[in-house]
Amino acid sequence: MVHAPTLPSRSEAPATKAVRRPGGRRRRSEDLTKLLFVLPAAIAxxxxxxYPVVKNLVMSLQDYGLRTFFTGAAPFVGLDNYVTVVTDRLFSKALVNTALFTIGSIAFQFAIGLGLALFFRRKFPLSSLxxxxxxxxxxxxxIVSSATWRSILEQDNGILNRSLAALGIIDDPVPWLNSPSVALIxxxxxNIWIGIPFNxxxxxxxxxxxxxELYEAGSLDGATGWKAFLHITMPNLRAVAGVVLVLGVVYTIKVLDIILGLTGGGPANATQTLATQSYERSFVDFRFGEGAALSNILIVLSLLFAVVYLRGTRRAVDE
Incomplete structure (x- = not known):
């Protein structure tokens, strides 16, 4: 005898929906929990x-000076602040000094840091210490490092000149911080000395x-010494090296404390950079709009370098 298929009764249908609803609610509850965990970090x-970036951008478009603190008025001037700082006679010199300071610091920090990292990779007693x-x-x-190095590099009584004179390397004291041709060096x-530990x-x-195992396999094919460094070490270190260089440039391009502590931007503006110019416009001349414009130029330069370098690195990895 053939029985007709049994259809689910109305009382059973809601039971199925009731089973599915807790799963959807649980998923929404988990998503809400994740959002609540992320929300404090996002707000911070x-x-x-x-907020500081947006405020700085708005300030750079205003005539924001010392009187603004008393009157509360900061008239909108558009790009006038940018035109003022870019056409200033010290801007080109500060831009060149910023480039020299950044490239010189990063190149030597990375080279010395990589050499020391390779040295410490070899296990030997007291390496951790x-x-x-x-x-x-x-x-x-x-500021402590700057004060210490200022006393070391002092022309007449600095320990560096005294040591070089005692070794017969120099006859007259070198004006490390007083000569326009030597101060930037x-x-x-x-700055190289300070940045080496980071690298x-x-x-x-x-x-x-x-x-x-990569070095062991490479040695079987004759990849030892410089060959191992070029074909094994550097390709596998490319990602870390990219991070080091990008962070190093972003940090170095805005260095202020060291320059102010050593030379204050002198002598004869020989160590003026965009960062020191921004500081002087804001906190010496109290032209905060122009100082904000210079700092925004620094931000754009940092972003341009980061984007170009990361895109180039990604293209090299893909190839």
Missing amino acids: MLALFG LRSLLLLPWLLPL AVIGV VTLLYSGLSEIPD
């Missing part, structure tokens, strides 16, 4: 980074992630 990012001591320049406050040297730390961590 907007408050600490988004030496790596820890190497972090001291990075941990010291910049001295400032770059101090060593990141590059050493990148080298530690390269498997030893």
Whole structure:
């Protein structure tokens, strides 16, 4: 005897829906929980980074000066602040000094940092202690480092000139911080000393992630020494090196403390950079609109470098 298929009763249909609803509610509850965890960080990012950037941009389009603090009026001037700072006679010199300071610092920091990272990759007694001591320049406050190096580089009584004279390398004291032709080199040297620990730390961590099996396999094919460095180390270190260079440029291009502590932008504006110009416009001349315009130019330069370099690195990895 053939029985007709049994159809679900009305009382069973709601039961099926009732089973599905908790799953949808649970998913929405999980999404809401994730959003609540992310929301504080998003609010902090907007408050600490988004608002200052927008405020700085608005300020650069206003005649924002010392009187604004008393009257509350900051008339809109459009791009006048940008035109003023770009056409200033010191802008081109500050731009060139910024480029020299950034390129010189990054090149030597990276080269010395990579050399030290390769050196510390070889296990030897007290290597961990030496790596820890190497972090001291990075941990010291910049104003303390600047004051210490200022006393070292002092022309008449500085320990550097005294040591060089005792070794017979120089006859007359070198005006490290007083000569327009030498001051920028001295400032770059101090910044290199401060930035080396940062490069060593990141590059050493990148080298530690390269498997030893790659070097063992490469040695069987004759890839040792420089060949191993060029064909194994550098390709596997490219991602970390990219991060180091981008962060280094973004940090170095806005360095202010070291220059102010060593030379104050002198002598004869020989160490003036866009960062020191922005500081002087804002907190010496109290022309905050022009200072904001200069700082925005620095931000754009940093973003341009980061975008160009990261795009180039990504294209090289894809190829």
